[in-house]
Amino acid sequence: MPAIVTKGLTKKFGDLVAVDHIDLEIEEGELFGLLGPNGAGKTTFIHMLSTILPSTEGTANVAGSDIRESADSVRASIGIVFQDPSLDNRLTGRENLDFHGRMYGLTKEQRDERISKVLELVGLKDRADSLVETYSSGMKRRLEMARGLMHRPEILFLDEPTLGLDAQTRRSIWEYIRMLNDVENVTIILTTHYIEEADYLCDRVAIIDYGKIIALGKPEALKDELKGDIVSLKVGEPEKYLEVLKGNELVEDGKIVDGLLHLRVDNGEEAIPKLIEVVRGRGDQVYAASLRRPTLEDVFIHYTGRAIREEAPENIAHLRARFWGRR
């Protein structure tokens, strides 16, 4: 049985359609990623699945229960780590876990057993009795993940689990996420706008934009769909050369991203000098050239014509304000 099934799940905030008729099935035990720019609707989507937000339309079944009809049993069988911190800094790590255990109705024995187990898993055993306000941001994240697992949920939601962490801490959080997925045998659904995170961690990825899933599959499979290599060229008049080079037999597809020409070619190493020749033949210069294998970012660009990172910050602020305006 799948861990999650959604049919036409939709959320509207006034005129804004944050999540637009999403149909999705997530298997038990999967490490599933929702990848998309800020404001794409990822958080709204998982907030509906975790019954924090009511849906506007459609249905969803989470761990065998309907999110509308049996919200309480959904809540009891999921764990969630929010994007923003949600720990009590004035309690110790252990007390935060104990609070959670009691809120979820665990007995004394269950709590003791789980607290020591999850602290062990996230490597916080020796700091368990310090106040959370003395923790580093990476430790807080790990404690939140541990807390999400306290009551043995079938599904764990992680909303932007490494947002705001430095590169090294991010790496270590990734290893913890993988290990939790293995050891605890819990289905994990994470949202992220970090390409590498989705690529490195997830069994399957749904790329989401403007509330819709635009691509779905294993990261490798998604990248393989874009055959060949991506060549980026910096030229004086990208629009002009986009037209010119799209006509070239070597080029399968082309787009302008951040003022650079992105060209999809079969064999990048051989194509670069030939493409440069074309530009020079017209009396212009190529100022820089680079070559890479397609990433999930290119998959996103392929479907949307935009890079994930180029989302305007004021749009994010607007969406967040709208969302949290319910407070």
Next chain:
Amino acid sequence: MTAQAIYVLWLRDMKWFLRAKSRVISSIATPFLWFAIIGVGLNSMFQPEARYLEFMAPGIVGMTLLFSSTMSGISVIWDKQFGFMKEILVAPVSRIHIMIGKVLGGMTTAMLQGALLLLAIGLFQVIGLVDIRTPGVVQLLQIVVFMVLISVSFVSIGLALASVIKDPVAFPVVINFLIMPIFFLSGALYPIGTGALPSWLSSLARVNPLAYGIDGLRWAIYPERAQFSLWLDFGVMLAFSSVMIILGGYLFRKISA
């Protein structure tokens, strides 16, 4: 499971209370200063028979309960601010049980502070500054009942306001605006039932529920100056606290993180 959730919400308030020593001291410092400075000062102005400090003693306990109870709503505001409210609200616990846990936590916190004030008054008694009746079992029970009724009422009001306000700066401002007139019109500082008071002031005080709560406390420690009948005090406070719990519960139901 429900009892456990209510217990842990209460337990968390107790831990906060015990760990925030400076907050505890500052919250009882204000009523104590009222009693020790304003009370002693005014006392010297009146004839000794007026026994102003004895009159003021139950009022100052009521003041402590009023301030501490309404302010307990601030913990909800902070929980919203620091995200912990999401952790609470996503748990499989109904809003009404969360509300009950918060009411019990706020009530206990307020009553502990009220008890500290009673101890301070007892200290005044020991050094001979006041001469109140030493409460017996019945009076102690009476004190506890009225302390419970006062704190439950005003904790509910604090929670109701905290459910609709999200700005941690605005909350104390609103609370102060609300509790100052309630305190001044409560009969804590001067008698409200005598003919000497202008009728507009006396009428305003008579619609203030806290006046009955403080009168109930006064029955226990300085019954000579009680204004209303004890049963009226009890009835009004019971009705008021019930209505406030329902109002608080209604607004808290709609709380979001």
